[in-house]
Amino acid sequence: MLDQADYIARYDKHDALGVIAGQPQQLMQAYEFSLDGLGELSEVRQIVLAGMGGSALAGEFVKSWLADRLPVPLVIVRDYTLPAFVGPQTLVVASSYSGNTEETLSALAEAEGLGARIVVMSSGGKLLDAARAKGHAHVATVPSGHMHLDLPGGLQPRLAVLYGVKALATLLEQAGLVGGLRDELMGAADWVAQELSAWQANVPTERNQAKQIATQLVGHPAVVYGGPTLALAAMKWKIDANENAKNLAFYNYFPEFNHNEFLGWDHPAQSGLAVIELRSELDHPQIQKRFDITNKLRASHFVPIQVQAKGATRLHQMLWTIILGDFTMAYLAFLNGIDPTPVDLIEELKREL
Secondary structure: OOOHHHHHHHHHHHHHHHHHHHHHHHOOOOOEOOOOOOHHHHOOOEEEEEOOOOHHHHHHHHHOOOOOOOOOEEEEOOOOOOOOOOOOOOOEEEEEOOOOOOOHHHHHHHHHOOEEEEEEEEOOOHHHHHHHHOOEEEEOOOOOOOOOOOOOOOHHHHHHHHHHHHHHHHHHHOOOOOOHHHHHHHHHHHHHHHHHHHHHHOOOOOOOHHHHHHHHOOOOOEEEEEEEHEEEEHHHHHHHHHOOOOOOOEEOOOOHHOOOOHHHHHOOOOOOOOEEEEOOOOOOOOHHHHHHHHHHHHOOOOOOEEEOOOOOHHHEEEEEEEHHHHHHHHHHHOOOOOOOOOHHHHHHHHHOO
C-alpha cells in the first residue's frame, strides 16, 4: 500500500511527507538576536530552556550534540516552575512554538520574578506578545528590517525542531559560548538532504528502509532504544510514533536500560512490543557490547529492528536517524489509516484546561 500514490494521498492531507523532507532547509534559516539588556553574558553560569513537547526538543538536541563543548550546563525544564538555582546568572530560554503553552508562560513569569536573563523563542501567541511588551530578547528572521519577527510558523512543533536548533545555535554563537555552530549545521543540512531521498514516497518498499520499518510496526506498541549518541533520536522516534502515527510507544537508553528495564522483560512473556534499536559506532565500545549481550540474553522475548546510523559525526548521525524516524512514523500513520499531522486530542485537552 505504501507504494501506491493514491493510498498515501488519501491520508497525507497536510503534506506531512513534504514537511519532513524539507526539514534540512530549516537549518539554513538565518536568525539574528538582539541581546541588548541581557548584560555581560560571560557572567552566565547556566542555561535553562523551558518548553514542552516539540518545543523542548531543540534544547534536547543541542544538549546532546554539544555535550562535550558547552562551557555551562544546559537544563531542560518541562514544568510550570523553575529550579531554585535560577537567578541573575541564569539565561532562561522560554520556548513555545505556538506561543500559548501554559507551562512555558508560567515559567517565563517566574523567570522574570527571579531576575533571570530571558530570551523568547516562538512563532507567535502570548509568549511573543510578552517578549515585545517587556523587551525580552527574541528570535528574528533575517532579512527582517526590524526585530518583531519570530520562528517561521505554520508547522506542528515536532516537525519544526530544526528551526529551534538553528536558533539556539545562533544564540550560543552570538553569546560567545560556542563557535562555528552555524557552519556545522549548514554542512550537515546539505548532507542529510541527499540522504533522505532514499526514504521518499517514490522509492519502493523493497529499497526504502522507512517503509520497511513501518510495515514491521503495524499492530504493535513500540519501544525504542538508543545509546548516548542517539538517546535523543530514540525520544524523537517515540514522540513521532505517538503524535504522527497515534501509536503507543516508549523509549529508553543504554546503559541505564540494563540497570532496570532489562529485567522487566520477564513478564508478560508475550508483550506484543516491537523493539527498535538505534545503533551508533560513536558510542563507547561497552555500549556496543551491552546491546549485543542484551539481544542474546533476551532473544526469547524480542528480536529487535536494528538501525545502524550513518554519518561521520554525532551531528550527522542524530539528523540522519531523527529524519528516518520522521518518515517511518508518517508511513506507520498511513498504515494505521490516519493523517499524521493533526493532534486533535491534544488541542481538546488544552481547551479543557
